[in-house]
Amino acid sequence: MSGPRDEIEALIALMARLPGLGPRSARRAVLHLLRKREGQMAPLAAALARVAEAARDCPRCGNIAVGATCEICDSPARATGEICVVEDVADLWAMERGGAFKGRYHVLGGTLSALDAIGPEELRIPHLIARVRDEAVGEVILALNATVEGQTTAHYIAEALEGTGARVTSLAQGVPIGGELDYLDDGTISAALRARRAL
Template sequence: MAEAGGGTAIDELIALMARLPGLGPRSARRAVLHLLARRAVAMAPLAAAMAEVAASARDCVVCGNLATADRCTICADPRRATGEICVVEGVADLWAMERAMVFGGRYHVLGGTLSALDGVGPDDLGIPRLLARVADEGVGEVILALGATVEGQTTAHYLAERLAGAGVRVSTLAQGVPVGGELDYLDDGTIGAALRARRPL
C-alpha cells in the first residue's frame, strides 16, 4: 500500500530508511517527511554526502578501519606510531575507543570473532595481517579490546597464544564495575569479573 500523499520513489525511500538500525517504519516515515520538508538544506546535502561516501569509502589497507583513501587518518598519522596496537572486533568498536580519547596508538580491526559454530576461523578474520604487522612495525604492546562474550574471549586467548613468541606484551581491557555503576544494577557476570580483577587500594 502506498503512503498517504506519497509516490513510488517516496515509498521506496521510506522502505530503505526503515531497514537502518534503530529505525522502524514509523521512524522512517518521520525522517523522510523531515527531509522532504527541508529539501534544500537537509536532503540535498545528505544525498550528496551519501553518494560521495558510497563512491569513495573503502577499508584501510593497514588496519581495516573505514577510510576514503588507502590508509585511514589514524594509520597515516605519524604521531600514532607509538608501538601500541589495539585490536578490536569491528569498526564501531574502534570509533567507540576514539570517542573516549584515551588511546593514542593504532588499531587493528579483526572483522569479527572466532566462531566454530558459524565456521569463522583465523583466516576469515584479520588475524594473519595482525601477526604480520606485529612482526613488521616494531610493535611493543598488543591490547586486546574484544567483547566479554564467549567468542570474544576465545579470540583473545587464541591471539595471546599466537603472539606468545613474538616478543610483545599482550594485554586486555579490564572488566568489571563501570564508572558510576551500582552493584545492585549489575549482572552477575560483571560483578564476578570485577571481583576477579580486584587490585590493592
C-alpha cells in the same frame, strides 16, 4: 502506480533498512525530509554520496579510510608500537571517543565462529601477526567484547602471538565508572573482586 509515489516508496524502503528505523519511522523520516528538501534532504543526499564514494576499508588496519590508508595509520603521532585489536569499527570509534589510546588499531571484523565458518583468515589474524612482526609492536591490547565469543577470540589471538615477543594484554574488567553495585551482574562483581587493587 508509477512515478513520484514509486520513487518516494523506494526511498522509504531504503530508509526502513537502517537499524533503528522501521517502515513507520522511515515514512516519518522521509516526510520530514520532503518538507525540508533544500535544507536537509539535498545536503543529506550529497553527504551520503560523498562518503559512499570516498570511503574504503584501510588495507592495513580495517578501519574506514578515505585515502590509501586511514587517518590513524597515516598519523606519525600514532606510531607508538602498540596495536589495539577490536572486533568492529564501532568499537574503534568507541575507543577513540575515550581518547585514552594513542597507538594504532587492528579491526577483526567479527569473532571466531565455527558455526558461521569464520576462522582466523576471515578475521585477518595472520595479517595481525605479520603486522606485529613488521611494525616492531611491543604490546597488543585486546579490546574485544566481554562476551564468550569475544573472549574465545582473544585467547586464540594471545596464543597465536606467542613467540612474536609482543606483550599481549586485555582491557581490565570491573565496576564501570559511576556504576552502582546493586545494578551490576554477579559476573562483573566477581571479576572486579578477583582483580581488586590496593588503594
